[in-house]
Amino acid sequence: MENDTVYSAISKYNQDKTRLMDILIEIQDNENYISDDAVRIISEKLELSIVDVEQTISFYHFLSKKSLGKYTIYLNNSVISNMNGRQIVAETFENEVGCKFGKVTEDGTIGLFDTACIGMSDQEPAALINGNVFIHLTPFRVKEIVRDIRAGKDVKNMHTSYLGGGQNKSEYLKSVVRNNIMRMGPVLSDDYNPGTIIKKKLVQLAPEQVIEEIKTSNIRGRGGAGFPTGFKWEFCRKAKGDKKYILCNADEGEPGTFKDRVILTERPKLLFEGMVIAGYSIGATEGILYLRYEYKYLKNYLENILEETRGKNLLGKDIGGIKGFNFDIRIQLGAGAYVCGEESALIESVEGKRGEPRDRPPFPVEKGYNDCPTVVNNVETLCSVVKIMLNGGEWYSSLGTHESTGTKVLSISGDCRYPGIYEVEWGLTISDILDMVGATGVQAIQVGGPSGSLIGPEEFERKLCYSDLVTGGSFIIFNYNRDLLKNVVLNFTDFFIEESCGSCVPCRAMTPLLKQKLEKILSGNGVANDLEDILKWGKLMKTNRCGLGHTAANPILTSLKNFRYLYEEKLERGKEYETGFNLEQAVSESCEATTRVPNF
């Protein structure tokens, strides 16, 4: 019974307010919605008000107070999904299922929904069905899937053809997802015996010495912001607090990024060891892996590995024989919110709340999770740390360029012959990268995802490094057949409108207005002034609180900077002022309602 699910979820998490996310996810996954009753019971048991519980529910894309169907299908609507034939796939879904996107069939069996990038850009169109990933969708495959659903098959057993490579086909995963590892470097290479650093090195080193080694390597955070990892750890180590935490950011929400998914699949032990090293260095006893809901299919697999690791005394008490070094890791699922990748929003989310970024200062290293000093690091950063400890900071800093040391794992997708992940040293030019992945006739590249910039051929000699082109690792390549403004910039802008947490005025209100401007231009009603407005209005975004708001206008602003001709082509020439008002359009609704033929 439904209420049983609610009560058992609540007691499973000890009526703990800070585990509200887990409780809600558990109910959602079992009942495919969270009822009024459930909300009431949770609010009573957790001593929260009803609006407080609903505040969390309504924030996250994958939580819902309305039923989403016994089989909930989320089809990715990212640019890349569209480029790979999403439309025909979506139409087939609608025809076969018998309802539109955004709706549930009348019998409550199947719900069809859109979702932002699910981290499968090298194997789109892809969908999540009850948390399971389906890739390379075609009309044929869609028909097959819907037939299986109608036959009542368990989603897990609907993979007819093949399982993905590497660990994807392992016992606990059994997933069709492909790794597409195209190039390995020190992070991805499979030449390490997990636990070596803990057992051989940590035993001999003081935490400060570990931090020194990391500083020597000069590694900077791989999650996008590029903060020097050694310094971050040092700040946290020195911050006052009884308890400290290390959080691993596996939210990977930037459209076009999927490298963390592959690392989580193939190198989880490396990651967990990196968390242990970080925990040891800052003096933490608990680590939390924040896993985006889209990667829920990895959760059991990862938990199993954590258990195995505990068995080897690489987690738990007196780790690796180091007396008094206790550290364990738990996994926290997200529930669908790009902004939760922002470190302070991530912390709010781990505390069970809506993922609204915090004001800074204070920074997480002083006051983070549960107000304790906290380090948040990206998956790739933490894996690199192990290799730094293995081969030395000097060795690491000899890779890449002088100020951008080491390697970067790139997620490359779009119009190229070999989409997938590539680990390269910093310092390559964009042309090198295009040659590497087999891309020719390139019109534009979205570097760093929608929050980065759209660049054209004049910039292909730029270098990948912190002093030139910085990136969290996503490259989306567009050839000359792509309509950049209509199909790329508009889609990315919609993404930010959907993902803004809504707190800051410019972030929530300006982005939709900039989109309206773009639409006006696309509809042929733009004038030169509109471009000036965009530039002026766009500056306001710098007043927002977090990185999302700072970059939400970037798709429009960077395309206007680098592809101004695309905008100018569409302007009305010689006109100074144009509101874009269209009388025919404005009367059509009322004429239809009154069954009247418009006459002008």
Place this chain on the structure above:
Amino acid sequence: MADIINFTIDGKECMAEKGIFILQAAKENDIYIPSLCNYEGVKPQGSCRICSIKTNGQFVTACTTPVADGMEIENNTDEINDMRKSIIELLFVEGNHFCPACEMSGDCELQALAYRFQMMVPRFIYQFPLREIDARHPKILKDQNRCIRCKRCIRTIKDEKGRSVFAFYGRGKNIEVNVDPVLGSKLTDKLAAKAIEVCPVGSILPREKGFRTPIGQRKFDHEPIGSEYKH
């Protein structure tokens, strides 16, 4: 003795106690930095962004950023004032502000800021979103059309167990501030009055009372908001 530090605002030498927020520090030096979501005595949470100032070439919010020794702050510049005016205009077009029919007109902080910044018309297109009026509660009316999502009520109004009476619902442009169905109906007179008082606009109103102050005697009829400051 607390540490006293020196800083400047638009070139003017100022002093303040170390660690207090820039907004407060400016106030103590009789300098006005416009603010809206901030409410004295309540933990700030910069959401309106109107108090943004520039230091080191970057925008930061004065209500949440502690003042530091040697800080050079830009406040009353054309660029910053136009930024503030834009934010006010955004608030007018993103909601439904029919001032002529609003009980709060004349006493409203958003409107007062619009007057101060001489907003004759917003530069943005009116959005006219569909928003509701929640009239289920015995002591207050919650008009979503006028809510600027400043979180003042969310941050201030808690019941005896510390539970929120107001909370956000949703995210992005559709975010709303909802009243708890249970706690809202049990609101004490004192808390209801407090909620009405903290709301800077006409989104939380007393029931069955309205337009009590005649035109000409309202808060912002004669003097702009911030007139109590010298600078």
Place this chain on the structure above:
Amino acid sequence: MSKPVIATATLAGCFGCHMSLLDIDEKILDLIELVEFNKSPIDDIKNFTKKCDIGLIEGGCCNSENVHVLKDFRNNCKILISFGECAIMGGLPAFRNPIPIKECLEEAYLNGPSVKGHNESGILPNDDEIPMMLDKVYPCHEIVKIDYFLPGCPPSAELIWNALTALISGKEMNLPYEVIKFD
């Protein structure tokens, strides 16, 4: 030198702004000395007989006729002014804007308490002679270029006087704090 020519119109407004214009009391005599009125409800001239210097628009646009008049004003006036909240932001008529026009019409002609059961044929007015309703009430500047905005509901007589005399004499507008109000 000939006197500046002024035209005025009420679109989706309540005539309140025009009343306020008349509210400048005895100064109306000065105004008549200073300017000549053309198309306007004040003198009942129905069509433009010449190009005008200043057009004053009260009210936003709620139907095709309003749009037509507004465009006519734009074509015939050098300077166009939105005066009053309705012209500037739709005003009270724009209360309907968040609601789809179909629902508004049905409420007004089929389901509203005063009509329910009385409109047996269930017809919504659709004669070719009546103007077509727009999907929402548009602020004037979202349809044509507007040069100046005089807020208020209605704008105070003082504001209108100050603005008009400044425009006519080519001096800068001097608008004290008290005269700019949205109510």
